[in-house]
Amino acid sequence: MSKIIDARGKNCPMPVIMAKKEIDGGVKFFTVQVDNKIAVENLSKLASSQGFEVKVTEVNGNFDVRFSNGCEECEEILAKVENKKPLGDWSIFVNKSTIGVGNEELGQTLIKMFLYTISESEDYPKSILFMNDGVKVPTLNKQAAEHLKELENHGVDLLVCGACLNFYGLEDKLSVGRVSNMYEIVEEMKVVSKVITI
Template identity: 75%
Template sequence: MSRNIDARGKNCPMPVMMAKKEIEQGGKFFTVQVDNKIAVENLRKFANSQGFEVNVEEANGDFNVKFSNGCEECEEIIAKVENRKPLGDWCVFVNKSTIGIGNEELGQSLMKMFFYTVSESEDYPKAVLFMNDGVKVPTLNDQAAEHLKKLEEAGVELLICGACLDFYELKEKVTVGQVSNMYAILEVMKSAGKVITL
């Protein structure tokens, strides 16, 4: 993530020294704010000597000197991938909106707690599959959907039966996962070492 360094009002070589310190601490993307053109030119020369690209923007008499060394978006993607937990060789099949038989409110709460527990565990499933009444979990159970988002961001595949969404008129409420079909869901089941049905 890009950092902002305020060097306005500081005489040279202070802005350059501040940029140098940021680079020494591993900074690859940062902006140095200065208020005079001499500092801009000195920062530009310093950036070139360090192998950094520099972009200067002027705003209200101040200058934003942006240093970059590489692709910032790529760095963020790599960081996310490196922080991902390994996915297990198992998947979860959800065919109803509650866990267990009995009180519906309790069953919905248990569903939320199940996905919270999974999202906090060290072993993520490779996929979570939703069919029939189960499509209400990612569409109507807001708290469960939040935990499912965390799993999806970690690379867990969330497949929701499109025909089931149409039946319950819930397609417009999908905020996590992807609308899928029987063939794709079956293929995931067949490739998994274990399928847990809730």
């Protein structure tokens, strides 16, 4: 989303100086809000002299002067791609809704913490595989599901056993990941160099 600079109530050359500061700072997309036509004209001249395109919209005597230099959508897509972390050659196999044996509440907290730690790490798994009681993590554990969404957004494949969802009556509660089957999950285990079971 482009930056918005509120220059309403400021006389020239202030709006132009504010816009030039953004340009000198390397900003390619921004909007200057002004409330007089003289400022619009001067901002348009600045944009032309600096190689920017300008688009002006007016609402009730207020003007939005939008500066652009390039493709804003392309820049946003590239930023998302560049921010993606690399996927590792490993998978996580989740076969229960908790980590460890003992207190169930503690186990659910630990699995949330585990997935959060993975989502913040520099090395993402290629996939996370959910079977048996493990399918309760992406369906019933809301906080864990949020961490899983973050991982999914970065390209981690989340495979959730469909037969297990059916067994526990959780088909309609899957909020992240995709329904899978035994064959696909086994094949996924074969293509990675390491599978970690939690």
